[in-house]
Amino acid sequence: MKNIKGYVSFVLHAHLPFVHHPESEDYLEEQWLYEAISETYIPLILRFQKLVDEGVDFRFTMSLTPPLLNMLDNKMLQERYIKYLKKHIELAGKEIIRTKDNPRINKLSHYYYDRYSNDLHVFKDVYNCNLISAFKKFQDLGVLEIIGCGATHGYFPILYVNEKTVRAQIGIGVQTYYKYFDKPIKGFWLPECGYVPEADKYLREFGIEYVLTETHGILYADPTPIYGTYAPIVSPDGVVAFGRDLESSRQVWSSINGYPGDFNYREFYRDIGYDAPYDYIKPYIASNGVRVSTGIRYHRITGKTENKDIYDLQWAQDSVNNNAGHFFDCRNAQIDYLSKHMDKPPIIVCPYDAELYGHWWYEGPDFLYTLAKKIYYDDCNFKLITPSEYIDMYPEIQECTPCRSSWGAKGYSEVWLNPTNDYVHKHLHTAGERMCKLAKMFPNEPKKSRKRRILNQCARELVLAQSSDWLFIITNGTMVDYAKKRIKDHIGRFTKMYNALINNEELDEKFLKDIEAKDCIFPDIDYMIYY
Amino acid sequence: MPRKSKEELLEKDILDSKKTNSTKPSTVKAKATKKTSEETSVAKKAATSKTKTASSKSATARAKKAVSKTTTTKSKTSKKATKSKTTVAKSKAPKTATKSKAKKVVKRKLGNKAQKLLSKTFTKIAKPEELPFVLEYYDLPYKYNKTVIKALAQNPNTLFVYWEISDEDVQNIKDKFGEDIFYTTKPVLIIHNLTDKYSFEIDINDFANNWYIHVNDTKCQYVIELGRRPKEGEVNHFPDNYLYVTSSNMIESPNDHVLFYDSEQFRQVRFKNIHTNKYTTRVIKPFLKNMYELYRSLHLDKENVSFDFKNPSSQNPTSNVY
Numbered sequence: 001m002k003n004i005k006g007y008v009s010f011v012l013h014a015h016l017p018f019v020h021h022p023e024s025e026d027y028l029e030e031q032w033l034y035e036a037i038s039e040t041y042i043p044l045i046l047r048f049q050k051l052v053d054e055g056v057d058f059r060f061t062m063s064l065t066p067p068l069l070n071m072l073d074n075k076m077l078q079e080r081y082i083k084y085l086k087k088h089i090e091l092a093g094k095e096i097i098r099t100k101d102n103p104r105i106n107k108l109s110h111y112y113y114d115r116y117s118n119d120l121h122v123f124k125d126v127y128n129c130n131l132i133s134a135f136k137k138f139q140d141l142g143v144l145e146i147i148g149c150g151a152t153h154g155y156f157p158i159l160y161v162n163e164k165t166v167r168a169q170i171g172i173g174v175q176t177y178y179k180y181f182d183k184p185i186k187g188f189w190l191p192e193c194g195y196v197p198e199a200d201k202y203l204r205e206f207g208i209e210y211v212l213t214e215t216h217g218i219l220y221a222d223p224t225p226i227y228g229t230y231a232p233i234v235s236p237d238g239v240v241a242f243g244r245d246l247e248s249s250r251q252v253w254s255s256i257n258g259y260p261g262d263f264n265y266r267e268f269y270r271d272i273g274y275d276a277p278y279d280y281i282k283p284y285i286a287s288n289g290v291r292v293s294t295g296i297r298y299h300r301i302t303g304k305t306e307n308k309d310i311y312d313l314q315w316a317q318d319s320v321n322n323n324a325g326h327f328f329d330c331r332n333a334q335i336d337y338l339s340k341h342m343d344k345p346p347i348i349v350c351p352y353d354a355e356l357y358g359h360w361w362y363e364g365p366d367f368l369y370t371l372a373k374k375i376y377y378d379d380c381n382f383k384l385i386t387p388s389e390y391i392d393m394y395p396e397i398q399e400c401t402p403c404r405s406s407w408g409a410k411g412y413s414e415v416w417l418n419p420t421n422d423y424v425h426k427h428l429h430t431a432g433e434r435m436c437k438l439a440k441m442f443p444n445e446p447k448k449s450r451k452r453r454i455l456n457q458c459a460r461e462l463v464l465a466q467s468s469d470w471l472f473i474i475t476n477g478t479m480v481d482y483a484k485k486r487i488k489d490h491i492g493r494f495t496k497m498y499n500a501l502i503n504n505e506e507l508d509e510k511f512l513k514d515i516e517a518k519d520c521i522f523p524d525i526d527y528m529i530y531y
Numbered sequence: 532m533p534r535k536s537k538e539e540l541l542e543k544d545i546l547d548s549k550k551t552n553s554t555k556p557s558t559v560k561a562k563a564t565k566k567t568s569e570e571t572s573v574a575k576k577a578a579t580s581k582t583k584t585a586s587s588k589s590a591t592a593r594a595k596k597a598v599s600k601t602t603t604t605k606s607k608t609s610k611k612a613t614k615s616k617t618t619v620a621k622s623k624a625p626k627t628a629t630k631s632k633a634k635k636v637v638k639r640k641l642g643n644k645a646q647k648l649l650s651k652t653f654t655k656i657a658k659p660e661e662l663p664f665v666l667e668y669y670d671l672p673y674k675y676n677k678t679v680i681k682a683l684a685q686n687p688n689t690l691f692v693y694w695e696i697s698d699e700d701v702q703n704i705k706d707k708f709g710e711d712i713f714y715t716t717k718p719v720l721i722i723h724n725l726t727d728k729y730s731f732e733i734d735i736n737d738f739a740n741n742w743y744i745h746v747n748d749t750k751c752q753y754v755i756e757l758g759r760r761p762k763e764g765e766v767n768h769f770p771d772n773y774l775y776v777t778s779s780n781m782i783e784s785p786n787d788h789v790l791f792y793d794s795e796q797f798r799q800v801r802f803k804n805i806h807t808n809k810y811t812t813r814v815i816k817p818f819l820k821n822m823y824e825l826y827r828s829l830h831l832d833k834e835n836v837s838f839d840f841k842n843p844s845s846q847n848p849t850s851n852v853y
Binding site for chain 1: 693803
């Protein structure tokens with residue numbers, strides 16, 4: 001019998017911006033989804049399934065953001081993903097021949113061939129192209145708690161100068177959750193962990209119980225939370241807030257001695273897309289001939305050197321076991337210490353980008369699997385838990401107002417508001433105000449009327465422009481042109497429709513149909529949320 | 532010899548089909564030129580045919596312009612397809628070359644094929660109005676013509692404001708104070724700290740439409756006011772030396788430290804049972820030491836309250852390895 005003194009909660013935030021281009025197959029940005037499916041979502045699903053099959057009792061919490069749900073549910077993207085897989089299977093098949101003289105690499109070629117083939121099988125045959133149903137299944141089994149997120153990951157600390165736009169982000173996000181899942185929504189991932197107290201009343205309005213914040217969202221709260229981040233706090237409006245644990249996240253995120261930097265793990269930047277002979281690899285890289293990564297990678301991190309050794313699956317697995325063991329021991333010690341100073345069991349909250357596990361850290365899903373199994377079978381003083389289970393067990397929560405914060409660099413809004421991207425905000429704010437004005441001017445347009453169609457499309461363009469991803473990409477300096485184009489396109493389309501509505505001008509039907517096809521996120525959106 | 536002539540014919544076929552498939556507007560143009568020159572001489576005919584090809588060229592050029600990334604690649608592939616078809620035709624040609632009749636049939640057949648293919652591709656490219664996707668290009672508007680100032684918090688010590696004055700308000704000010712009022716005055720921002728009740732002012736310039744403002748006090752509410760003051764040495768038109776333009780939304784600078792500001796001896800902590808919504812207040816004297824212990828476990832105490840918050844979402848943990 002284990003002596004449970006505390007809890008650990010893993011929260012994986014799965015998010016990608018809405019990228020949907022029926023007009024072209026050349027957008028590299030579409031690959032983000034395919035890579036994430038192959039490297040993160042399917043591996044996670046397979047590990048969850050394995051744990052269930054093995055009878056392991058485990059808990060994970062995951063946010064699946066509305067843009068991601070919309071993309072996973074999109075027929076065209078599903079078809080293109082299958083095409084992506086088939087191309088990768090073809091390439092891996094060629095690789096088996098190309099690398100036949102090097103047994104170490106050849107083993108990996110076979111591995112990739114099997115892996116992509118299995119992805120295709122899992123995607124097409126097992127889940128019938130519907131990965132949402134896979135996640136839903138685990139939620140229904142009680143091992144996974146799925147939480148909601150803002151409609152398009154709009155960053156609240158910048159949008160809230162017009163509170164209605166924040167309310168709409170929350171409302172549309174919650175509606176999307178209920179479209180795909182039938183369990184009541186309990187948790188909400190604040191986009192970028194961006195907390196502002198002004199959003200709390202809307203979170204409560206849509207039935208949200210808890211949110212997740214960055215560490216100082218709790219530590220700098222008012223009044224001082226007496227348990228630090230080791231217990232949640234509740235805001236005056238009634239939203240429970242959990243804070244990220246520093247110690248455990250340092251173990252994963254530290255660039256010096258974090259787990260993902262283990263020398264045996266797969267090297268992210270060495271890819272046959274860059275390494276293989278150009279003519280050979282050309283059909284599998286960007287259509288304009290630029291070398292891009294393919295996902296087939298043969299090297300391990302090796303060390304602080306450019307001479308990378310060949311990746312070895314068994315060595316990587318050994319490191320997974322070591323890291324999982326280390327993490328397990330550290331939590332055990334941490335909870336042992338904390339429980340002495342607390343009158344209720346501490347909760348260690350570990351939020352991460354889901355794409356860290358698998359996409360960035362290739363062995364991440366295996367780490368989670370090994371860890372969950374260890375926690376279940378080995379002797380320890382803690383259990384995995386979801387935040388909502390913890391609240392149900394310990395409903396007495398200290399009342400504090402969390403600190404305005406985010407999980408962006410330096411902890412506040414600098415990633416989404418700096419000289420590279422500050423020009424965007426006036427357009428987002430103006431479009432938001434205009435959307436509210438439109439809802440007031442044309443309330444409750446009859447269903448199926450053309451005006452309603454236009455108004456709903458206005459709402460889609462607005463939320464797409466508000467996505468925090470574009471601002472982040474501009475700050476980050478890669479794919480900047482694409483992000484800038486997306487902002488221009490959505491603001492431009494919105495403004496065009498706004499002007500037509502305000503001036504009572506005819507709007508070209510072809511234009512409307514066209515952008516309805518491109519920006520097809522939230523088919524059931526109702527612009528009256530801005531009323 | 533016959534083979535060569537066949538190729539020539541084929542080329543002619545393609546050319547013809549190109550011509551016949553040139554866009555409608557171009558044929559209309561061509562017709563118009565025909566109308567003006569009713570009595571056609573050979574030379575004039577040649578001229579019209581020239582205009583035909585020229586206009587068809589411009590039409591295809593226009594179409595090409597109109598076609599976005601995808602369709603150009605599509606047209607490329609279809610062009611490739613026609614090429615491959617013609618090569619098929621070439622290879623087939625010698626076989627049929629023995630019988631002139633059969634040859635002719637094949638010729639026609641191939642001609643039709645090529646024509647069909649070309650007509651397919653060219654109608655697709657040539658009529659922009661039939662493209663499946665609308666071409667768009669947008670630029671963000673420079674201004675929205677409204678008088679507004681908005682404030683955001685970048686971090687606990689930096690606020691960001693952007694502003695704009697509508698044409699109408701500019702005119703109103705000019706009407707009231709004279710045409711050159713914007714040359715003889717300068718814009719200023721007045722920062723009001725509502726929490727600690729003080730204000731300060733910074734000079735800005737008319738080339739800017741946004742500003743980053745350093746504020747000393749965190750966890751305070753601010754309103755920022757946009758106004759104008761006379762430039763040094765200029766005549767003062769304004770009462771109180773100042774013209775108010777507009778004020779921002781209220782913005783709170785985030786907190787940046789642990790609030791250990793309660794009495795060290797004891798404090799009352801308010802708890803809420805979120806199931807029953809009942810409040811209880813407990814004196815937690817015995818817990819105070821524990822609280823510091825907990826915070827110390829986060830490598831933090833009163834003397835050292837700053838953390839290094841790295842953004843987990845913004846970096847690849849493996850990126851700094853070498």
